[in-house]
Amino acid sequence: MITLIGNNLAEKGLKFMHYGAASQCDECRFKTTCIESLEEGRIYRIREIKTTTHPCMVHDSGKVKVVEVEKAVIKAAIDSKRAFEGSNIVFNPPECDEDCSMRELCFPEGLYPEDKCKIVKKMGKPSEKCPKGLNLNLVMLKY
Numbered sequence: 535m536i537t538l539i540g541n542n543l544a545e546k547g548l549k550f551m552h553y554g555a556a557s558q559c560d561e562c563r564f565k566t567t568c569i570e571s572l573e574e575g576r577i578y579r580i581r582e583i584k585t586t587t588h589p590c591m592v593h594d595s596g597k598v599k600v601v602e603v604e605k606a607v608i609k610a611a612i613d614s615k616r617a618f619e620g621s622n623i624v625f626n627p628p629e630c631d632e633d634c635s636m637r638e639l640c641f642p643e644g645l646y647p648e649d650k651c652k653i654v655k656k657m658g659k660p661s662e663k664c665p666k667g668l669n670l671n672l673v674m675l676k677y
Contacts (some may be wrong), residue, residue, distance in 0.1 A: 538568040539580070539601050540593030548580045549606050551643065558591040568598065576677075577606040577644035607654055607674045611639035611664075617671035619656040625649040625675065634665050639672065651675040 543550070552572040559565050572578065584600035616623055626648065627641050639660065645651070657672040664670055 535571050535578075535603050536567060537571050537578075537601060537603055538564060538588060538590070538598035540590065541587065541595040541597045541599055542593070544580070544583050544599040544601055546580055546583055549577055550580075551575070551577050556592045562591065564588055564590075564598075567600075572603075575644065575646070577608060578603040579606040605677055606644065607676050608642050608644050609639065609657075609672060610642045610645065610675050611636055611660055611670040611672055614659075614669045614671040617653065617656050617673050619653055619673075622650065622652050623675075625651045625677070628666070628668055630666055630668075632665050635662055636660060636664060636670070640670075645675065645677060649677045651677045 539550070552574055554574045555565070555569045559569055562568070580601050581604050582602040584602070586600040587597045590596060590598040610625070612623070625645050630640060652675070653673045654676050655674040657674065660670055660672050
């Protein structure tokens with residue numbers, strides 16, 4: 535997928551969250567390439583940086599680079615009964631209102647309930663136990 539990113543941010547492997555368009559983007563002729571190919575609230579990783587640059591009213595440098603991105607792989611905690619490397623799952627976070635140190639893993643940024651994901655890597659048990667007693671495994675998910 536092709537998009538544009540600020541010159542100062544264009545680094546292979548960089549992960550970023552797309553928060554949506556700025557008001558200045560409405561009038562930009564590059565809006566279709568820059569914004570409309572990305573989904574709001576998702577995390578992307580830069581795969582390749584092209585040499586082409588374009589002017590930009592939003593970024594500090596006043597310029598953006600053309601980059602190729604892919605949806606990022608996201609670390610999450612899921613029920614250990616579903617944690618099989620290579621399998622496809624529907625991501626559903628646990629019903630939980632605990633404010634514990636594992637909350638970011640159970641409700642990771644960039645993933646939504648009902649997302650279809652592939653478990654690309656199983657990483658084993660988290661270092662801490664779940665305060666609700668859930669049996670969790672850490673995995674890397676590609677949505």
